[in-house]
Amino acid sequence: MRPFAFKRVSSPADAIKIVGENADARFIAGGTNLIDLMKEGVDLPDELVDISRLSLSLVRSLPDGGVSIGALAKNSDTANHPLVRRGFPMLSQAILAGASPQIRNMATNGGNLMQRTRCAYFYDVATPCNKREPGSGCSAKDGLNRYSAIFGWSDSCSAVHPSDMCVALAALDAVVNVRTVEGRERKIKFADFHRLPENAPEKDNTLAHGEMIISIDIPKNNFAPTSHYLKVRDRASYAFALVSVAAALELDKGTIKQARIALGGVAHKPWRCFEAEKMLVGKKADAETFQEAAKIALQDAKPLSDNGYKVKMAERAVAKALRRSARI
Amino acid sequence: MTWQQQQQDGPSRVDGRAKVTGTAKYIAEFSFPRMAHGYLVQSTIAKGKIRDIDTAEAEKQPGVIKVLSHKNLSKLAIPAPAPDAVVRPFYALTSDEIRFNAQPIAVVVAETFEQARYAASLVKIAYDRAAHSTDLRGSLDKAFVSGREQPDRGNPEEAFAAAEFKIEAEYTIPIEHHNAMEPHATVASWEDGKLTVYDKTQGIQGTTGYLAAAFGIDRANVRVLSPFVGGAFGAALRPGPNLIIAAMAAREIERPVKVVYSRRQLATAHGYRPESIQIVKAAADKDGKLTSLTHQATHNTSAYENFSENLVGMARGLYACPNVRTVSKIARVDMQTPLWMRAPGMVSGAFALESALDELSYKLKIDPLELRLRNYAEADPETGRPFSSKELRECYRQAAERFGWSKRTPEPRSMRDGKYLIGWGMATGMWPAGQAAASARVTINADGTARVESGTTDIGPGTYTTMTIIASQVLGLPLEKITFVLGDSELPPSPAQGGSTTTSSVGTAVKEASELVLKELAELAGKDEGSPFREIDAANLITEDGSILVRGRPETKLSFTEILKKNNLGHIGLLHRSTPDTGERGKYVIASHGAQFLEVRVDEEIGNVRVTRVVQGTAAGKIINPKGAHSQEMGGVVWGIGMAMTEKTEVDHALGRIMNPNLAGYHVPVNADIGRIETIFVEEDDKIVNPLGAKGLGELGMVGVPAAIANAVFHATGKRIRDLPITPDKLL
Ligand SMILES: Cc1cc2nc3c(=O)[nH]c(=O)nc-3n(C[C@H](O)[C@H](O)[C@H](O)COP(=O)(O)OP(=O)(O)OC[C@H]3O[C@@H](n4cnc5c(N)ncnc54)[C@H](O)[C@@H]3O)c2cc1C
Numbered sequence A: 001m002r003p004f005a006f007k008r009v010s011s012p013a014d015a016i017k018i019v020g021e022n023a024d025a026r027f028i029a030g031g032t033n034l035i036d037l038m039k040e041g042v043d044l045p046d047e048l049v050d051i052s053r054l055s056l057s058l059v060r061s062l063p064d065g066g067v068s069i070g071a072l073a074k075n076s077d078t079a080n081h082p083l084v085r086r087g088f089p090m091l092s093q094a095i096l097a098g099a100s101p102q103i104r105n106m107a108t109n110g111g112n113l114m115q116r117t118r119c120a121y122f123y124d125v126a127t128p129c130n131k132r133e134p135g136s137g138c139s140a141k142d143g144l145n146r147y148s149a150i151f152g153w154s155d156s157c158s159a160v161h162p163s164d165m166c167v168a169l170a171a172l173d174a175v176v177n178v179r180t181v182e183g184r185e186r187k188i189k190f191a192d193f194h195r196l197p198e199n200a201p202e203k204d205n206t207l208a209h210g211e212m213i214i215s216i217d218i219p220k221n222n223f224a225p226t227s228h229y230l231k232v233r234d235r236a237s238y239a240f241a242l243v244s245v246a247a248a249l250e251l252d253k254g255t256i257k258q259a260r261i262a263l264g265g266v267a268h269k270p271w272r273c274f275e276a277e278k279m280l281v282g283k284k285a286d287a288e289t290f291q292e293a294a295k296i297a298l299q300d301a302k303p304l305s306d307n308g309y310k311v312k313m314a315e316r317a318v319a320k321a322l323r324r325s326a327r328i
Numbered sequence B: 001m002t003w004q005q006q007q008q009d010g011p012s013r014v015d016g017r018a019k020v021t022g023t024a025k026y027i028a029e030f031s032f033p034r035m036a037h038g039y040l041v042q043s044t045i046a047k048g049k050i051r052d053i054d055t056a057e058a059e060k061q062p063g064v065i066k067v068l069s070h071k072n073l074s075k076l077a078i079p080a081p082a083p084d085a086v087v088r089p090f091y092a093l094t095s096d097e098i099r100f101n102a103q104p105i106a107v108v109v110a111e112t113f114e115q116a117r118y119a120a121s122l123v124k125i126a127y128d129r130a131a132h133s134t135d136l137r138g139s140l141d142k143a144f145v146s147g148r149e150q151p152d153r154g155n156p157e158e159a160f161a162a163a164e165f166k167i168e169a170e171y172t173i174p175i176e177h178h179n180a181m182e183p184h185a186t187v188a189s190w191e192d193g194k195l196t197v198y199d200k201t202q203g204i205q206g207t208t209g210y211l212a213a214a215f216g217i218d219r220a221n222v223r224v225l226s227p228f229v230g231g232a233f234g235a236a237l238r239p240g241p242n243l244i245i246a247a248m249a250a251r252e253i254e255r256p257v258k259v260v261y262s263r264r265q266l267a268t269a270h271g272y273r274p275e276s277i278q279i280v281k282a283a284a285d286k287d288g289k290l291t292s293l294t295h296q297a298t299h300n301t302s303a304y305e306n307f308s309e310n311l312v313g314m315a316r317g318l319y320a321c322p323n324v325r326t327v328s329k330i331a332r333v334d335m336q337t338p339l340w341m342r343a344p345g346m347v348s349g350a351f352a353l354e355s356a357l358d359e360l361s362y363k364l365k366i367d368p369l370e371l372r373l374r375n376y377a378e379a380d381p382e383t384g385r386p387f388s389s390k391e392l393r394e395c396y397r398q399a400a401e402r403f404g405w406s407k408r409t410p411e412p413r414s415m416r417d418g419k420y421l422i423g424w425g426m427a428t429g430m431w432p433a434g435q436a437a438a439s440a441r442v443t444i445n446a447d448g449t450a451r452v453e454s455g456t457t458d459i460g461p462g463t464y465t466t467m468t469i470i471a472s473q474v475l476g477l478p479l480e481k482i483t484f485v486l487g488d489s490e491l492p493p494s495p496a497q498g499g500s501t502t503t504s505s506v507g508t509a510v511k512e513a514s515e516l517v518l519k520e521l522a523e524l525a526g527k528d529e530g531s532p533f534r535e536i537d538a539a540n541l542i543t544e545d546g547s548i549l550v551r552g553r554p555e556t557k558l559s560f561t562e563i564l565k566k567n568n569l570g571h572i573g574l575l576h577r578s579t580p581d582t583g584e585r586g587k588y589v590i591a592s593h594g595a596q597f598l599e600v601r602v603d604e605e606i607g608n609v610r611v612t613r614v615v616q617g618t619a620a621g622k623i624i625n626p627k628g629a630h631s632q633e634m635g636g637v638v639w640g641i642g643m644a645m646t647e648k649t650e651v652d653h654a655l656g657r658i659m660n661p662n663l664a665g666y667h668v669p670v671n672a673d674i675g676r677i678e679t680i681f682v683e684e685d686d687k688i689v690n691p692l693g694a695k696g697l698g699e700l701g702m703v704g705v706p707a708a709i710a711n712a713v714f715h716a717t718g719k720r721i722r723d724l725p726i727t728p729d730k731l732l
């Protein structure tokens, strides 16, 4: 590991100041991703600012009936919080589908949003990778791309965002509360938080260097009894998603009033299926309808050489997650 | 608890407490005074030459002592291979040649591990690249017969052509890595020309000899220690680059050096189960009698060694088929040489053979178990020699009954549990039961304790426990009065722990040495005029709670302590070397057998498979350590599940590089992947195999499992997966 200075701060403002002034400084929260990246030589900070003890770990209700989860609340505490379990069970399911209990006990919500791709080339500094080293090329394009994206990839990168939690947050129209380097508060709609690779795959999201995630708000909804997170993976636990689906419905006597579908493991960001959602509104919640929605959700998928299976898998997973949401 | 009770319940691991409390030390935990830390620099190309190593930046870093490579290390004593030699074993850091990606090419030695690791990232290597090839499929046309030629039995070709029921299929298995918990590591120290190493090894003797040869010193000047091994599964059967690098570096800087592989680096710290492509042709008459069997297996080796493992052994030895052809080939790729990995050859071959038998059973419309029974080999089908013992039929019967096999409906997709498809599959495993010469020293002390020593290793199967049990049974001492010592080259020499032969080899030495010590004790006791032990036949001696007595005469009881005290002795001990009775063994075929019956539950919509329950039947002679044996057979099932369902080393052939060298990317099964596992042991009374009557079982337990799973998946879904692992994408 590159030698680094380690600082512990007592306020977000102090942390933001230090990191904002040094391009090679990083916030460290749970450390479950950053430390790995440092050990592999993928990220080489010379200064770490420990924010894990700042009091940003509250989970509380919002006036509108939604919930706000602190950036530094642990993934496990968030998933098990009564407000989340009762009001937003899909978020709870998504978090618990990720990583392992030990990792979730350390991992924070802010860190989860900021975790980097698991593309094997990104983690191996001996290989070309545009995301790690802009301009060096993309090894996955003609290499191993079984885990790669089927939506929104570019010639420069086909990596997927690895988070489960973020897929649920995308479906729930969360809002990310951020403090800027200038000390302003800024709100980022979840759909705008992560970005597609385009020509700058080194940028995972729209957060500027030094900006800090403070909390994540989830507006009130009526999805709780009729939502489901489904994850398909290579082993029963402790594996990233091949594909995953966050599906939520609001039903009125068997008719769909509102629907949300987000996919994980298929793009550089959690992938919302707006067209399929739109098509579902006003329809009867039955298997046929869900099948059709699934088809629409995947109609524009563009697989690479090794990941064609994801199209079929995701289509079936969407239909299945919708059925489970509707409990049919 | 008396030792008799301990036997009945099956004692727990004697080293269990040390392991869970952390007092059992693994290699990377040892250190010497003044020790420095070495961190490896590995190549980033698969083939070519090192043009230049720029160490300037690395050497400027705080704590760095030296960067060592072939350019500045003193030479080894081994003779250089002839320049045109094809087979040239790899000695790390001895030449500029790159033979595989992530080959160690330099070591940074520094005061701390972190200093060495960081400086290693600053070493710059310039290469002259050469074109490489790492793809077995692409090298198939250059595959060659690997020295396992065996003449055809009968006329397999003609019989296949004439057969009414037949199948022909190709089966493929990717490279797999052992991924033991403990990383490969060495701590080396030179003192007055004497080399002492702590090394993760399965073979103390081999490692000692290797170092002596490499450095041109006498064996007596090399000491190798390996008291605990945190899993090896074959990966530590050959000395790894860490061994020679640590020893060379320590010699160079005249300080002890520790070298520990990181998880990423471990992918080339040792070999791996080679990738294989197999073709099986099987034919039977309408009654299900096999008429022809052809098993052709090709696996990869490296560009510089001819590693070959036997994938086709079961095709010759498991079924009574009159016409058999086997072909074993290897093909070169530019990767490191493969290495034995739990049940090497056999489990890969069994996946193909036992899948093929299953395929044939559907053609014949005969139950898969029934098909195997109809072709049961009563004697070795190859030589006609009898088996020393073979309770496979009983394994089939008991395991099938326990599993409930008779309730199976034969049609694929015919069994369901709600939305899930249920599949039941079975297969057979076989493993040759070897025995090698081994030695042990047994000492009985005047305080009534005993010390048993042998230079073997314990990579996890419970050798500490098993040897203690054997000594306890002979000496009549409770386990806690016996200390078994292993893992040191100064102990009586024993073979490497591999091939499931330790109990049979070292165990025999321990048993015989213990018997001989008892005999000497009895002789001591019989020195006195009128002693009941005078001229007593050893067969009439029995032991009980630290005493010796003549059978049927309880009044003759004399404690070990009394005998030694009377003779003014602090202890009595001897060293014994046992050798297999090759003459008698040679008249038989000696093998362990096993049968697996298992259930899978499949969610077809998303390709999700769970192995919900497994019944494993094992016939491996006498079971000496019941808990240990159960745990070995369970471990075998878990390994089989990993091989069948999740494990695959991903190689990028363009880069010639392993791309998932970590436990997040290489999927060993986790707890959540494992359902219920039951083990049944059918004991065999085998007087031929060795005096203990014990055969090996550590590898046997996984042999049939991957095939049984693939067979169950077919029964559940109607989809035959011939390419491992069976990941969800393959079932959509
Ligand atoms: C083996 C393994 C398996 C895993 N499997 C899964 C899985 O299946 N599904 C899944 O979803 N996740 C998985 N994870 C990822 C895990 O969820 C993330 O590592 C974790 O959420 C990161 O949180 P952290 O607090 O540890 O972040 P850190 O490692 O501390 O930080 C990560 C990054 O976020 C930045 N950061 C942290 N907090 C803030 C903040 N408040 N504002 C701005 N920037 C911030 C840091 O500067 C750093 O760059 C896995 C991780 C591992 C190691």
Ligand code: SF4
Pocket (backbone or CB within 6 Å): A117, A119, A120, A121, A122, A128, A129, A130, A131, A132, A137, A138, A139, A140, A141, A156, A157, A158, A159, A201
């Ligand atoms: S897909 Fe993206 S992360 Fe992966 S190698 Fe290409 S550029 Fe790098």
